[in-house]
Amino acid sequence: MNTRSWILSSIDRELHVETFSIDDDDVKGTPKGWSVRKRTLRGGRREGVDVIEIDNGAIEVTLIPSRGMGVWQAIAEKDRLGWQAPIRGPVHPRDVDLGEPSGLGWLDGFDELLVRCGLESNGAPEFDDDGRLRYPLHGRIANQPADEVTVTVDSDRGEIRVSGIVDEVRFHFLKVRLHATWVTRFGESGFRIEDEVENLSASPAEVQMLYHVNIGVPLLDAGAQLVAPAHTVVPRNDHAATTVDSYDSYRGEEAGYEEQVYFYKMNAAGDGQTRVLLKNAHGTQGVSLVYDARRLPCFSQWKNTTAAVDGYVTGIEPATNFPNPRSFEGDQGRVIVLEGSGRTSLGLGVEWHRDAKAVASGEARVLKLQAGRTPKVFKKPQSGWCADA
């Protein structure tokens, strides 16, 4: 077996690697052209952010251990999968004030292709009866540093894996650990997230997870479409309801556009697997998310087709819940309950379709899942789905 592992940062071992670079010379039996390197960014609000850049021979992906093992972007030739946020990220968590009374501090660090939202909560901020912040927007996990960061190259499986642990722990309160793993195969135009969430406490805990996958230019364009095996579609609020008839297609840039969100239940295969496709207007570029709808039964589509400089982007977001305030979701039972020391597995695959053929193939797989069924599209927000309904 030709498997090698490198530990880049470990509190357990009191070890921290400043810079790191390996390539096909370093592991026998691997194809040419892959590499992994780690470095620390400098300047502005990215000062001190560690990134790991993995080139699998087909795409180059940047992971951010400093930001909860989020995925910053993927690059292939001149294309970029991700989006251009108005901030100059990636932003160090020490520059993100999750505890700002508004609960919106999370926005100051948001510029990833894939950002995990959780683990105590995700969704809109929630306040107690005294007006004090109780659950900040999208939770804490994305702004916690990873540790025990390890790179593994496995020539037998043909994989590069990067893993780390990210703790969301407060004494007397929630104590959970994300075991985050990112995996790609040599030459693959995509990657997978293989997470485990562990309850460190001896007492039960409730967690949520939303995978916030964000796509802007060049993939997103006027006429882009979300092809999903939708069982049900519900506009989040009255504003989203106004254009519910075109929920699955995207507009071009529009200054001042107010975001619109649609909640989905997806059809899935018998084993729970489902997939959604976002494709551009001409069907020449696309991205599919592949996941288990039993574990991630709620899907949100976030349209933010504002001006490019304001962040032209859509979020496609498989999750354990809808991003309503935490208490509302709890009342609906949309949380994962972990026993003391319990664990759960969560994750998704991201397939980047870089030509019309790949897009068509991705679309065919969605349509096969849908099997001709017509989604139930509600014209108005629905009770039990929408906090505002």
Added chain:
Amino acid sequence: MNTRSWILSSIDRELHVETFSIDDDDVKGTPKGWSVRKRTLRGGRREGVDVIEIDNGAIEVTLIPSRGMGVWQAIAEKDRLGWQAPIRGPVHPRDVDLGEPSGLGWLDGFDELLVRCGLESNGAPEFDDDGRLRYPLHGRIANQPADEVTVTVDSDRGEIRVSGIVDEVRFHFLKVRLHATWVTRFGESGFRIEDEVENLSASPAEVQMLYHVNIGVPLLDAGAQLVAPAHTVVPRNDHAATTVDSYDSYRGEEAGYEEQVYFYKMNAAGDGQTRVLLKNAHGTQGVSLVYDARRLPCFSQWKNTTAAVDGYVTGIEPATNFPNPRSFEGDQGRVIVLEGSGRTSLGLGVEWHRDAKAVASGEARVLKLQAGRTPKVFKKPQSGWCADA
């Protein structure tokens, strides 16, 4: 042309210079005795703060790129222009909690000679109807790190320039950029701030700016005086009103002194230029601020003649507005409206008068502007001027 530029920190170029030092040997045609160096401070709450120290042959000025390109102090021989704050600054923004519920976190980093207050707001904290912080004291810009930091030495113009960009950006909210430039001439006892504020958004934005220039010992003393071409003077609140008759003069140190603030409208030349002078009791030391009263129509004088150990200081503050809560100032129209992608220029000159002759010359220029007119001095806070009136 003999102009040389050095980039010290650039996200665009992925470049960050750890230490930097140039002097008259490095640019042809420049006089002897100037230097520029950059270093990073260590220890306490200054850990990691980058400073740039410019000696123009006459004065040595310390800029703080880490703190929004503020001006920490100026030194000439044994004199210091600035003040002794009770904190041991300059303080790293990561040690300043702007989002503290009180809205007063800004105070924890305040020790500069010149600190910009803005850009979304400045002035007193404001809260929403639920008591949650909406606008923190004096805004966010002073606690944002600069980037694209560049030093330019221009022997033709005889200038040293230091510029950088400082972003105040939140997704879905305000997205503005300060293009901050600090300029001095070789041998000059002073400097200029040449700022531009750019709206990064495609939608309109409102901004405010207050240049908070802070002077303590040795310049400020019992009997020091503010010589200003005042058109109108208004005490901010009843407490300031109690001593409005001596608004333009300063007391010595007084433990427990409660701050007093006066709002001014200044007379100006036909081109909008105006100037104010702060001089010590004997007229042997002074500092003038020179600025365009059309762009900075509001001036605040902040008296804080408390004990030295508590921060004996005055603020002389040309601004777009008075430092009332943001909503009040908005209702009065005291904001700058920028169109999508719009820009505005703002700035001021600081002249440090280091002998009686220079002070007298500065005073003569103020008196010429005033042209014998008597200011209207209100005895009480005025509606439309003062949030408390």
Added chain:
Amino acid sequence: MNTRSWILSSIDRELHVETFSIDDDDVKGTPKGWSVRKRTLRGGRREGVDVIEIDNGAIEVTLIPSRGMGVWQAIAEKDRLGWQAPIRGPVHPRDVDLGEPSGLGWLDGFDELLVRCGLESNGAPEFDDDGRLRYPLHGRIANQPADEVTVTVDSDRGEIRVSGIVDEVRFHFLKVRLHATWVTRFGESGFRIEDEVENLSASPAEVQMLYHVNIGVPLLDAGAQLVAPAHTVVPRNDHAATTVDSYDSYRGEEAGYEEQVYFYKMNAAGDGQTRVLLKNAHGTQGVSLVYDARRLPCFSQWKNTTAAVDGYVTGIEPATNFPNPRSFEGDQGRVIVLEGSGRTSLGLGVEWHRDAKAVASGEARVLKLQAGRTPKVFKKPQSGWCADA
């Protein structure tokens, strides 16, 4: 005299030592086997935390200048004095949001053997009438960096001393400085804290101090006992009242255990000296705190015998006050009033008993102080003692 001092970090001298290591070769006349080293931790939320590790020949103690000169742990052979918090500390203050609206951010950094709580306040968070945080849990001092950090080895007194200053300063508000000193003797199984609190302001100030000494496994176990010269014991709230009959003994691990707190007044010797002992069930391990009950008249016993993974620990806490909300304590006069520029001395000794004989000796000293007196144990929270009564 053979005394040597090393300055590890000084803003005054613009000096910061990256790593530091001395031992018995470095100071004449000292015994073999001691050493002091300083290093900076990397990774996770400990990134950038400076620690000083002192081996006095008998025990190795870790101090955390980055966290207000707290004492992280003591190690002797395979034993550890301290506790295992659910977080992976020590945590950098820049990762602790004291200003979080809940006032509970302090918990995110809490994992020390000895952490100072103060100086403006300690105890439960307090909010103003608008629900805004006024005093965060346990105050600010433990999350301020030390500076002027100095190591002194004195062969005449046979001591190693580590000192530093820690400022808790806000312009317009409290401005106090902790002069923190930690002292041990060569070969001693213990150490002393010799603090001074200085009011930097010219105006009077009120301060509080609580020494939060935290002990978990292996010392704390089922049947462990607090042997204290108690004059009076009061359960903090009704929950603590339910088991007040066994206030002085400890249970084993119990998942979901809700913390219980008892407030004590201690008997003391004529010079004010008193001491309490925590011993394990078999009396083979113990720790005594020795302090002046005139300066620290209030003692809290915090029982948190939850599951090990949730933080099985007790706090034994000599203080100027009880950890009630600040206003309540102020109303009871349980604050130290410092005149302008005034100072006060505070501190305690920690004796680690590592065998049955040492435990017995420690217990005998407590019993001698108690002199057979029976403590008054209230069955219910008492007015004037307990904010909830």
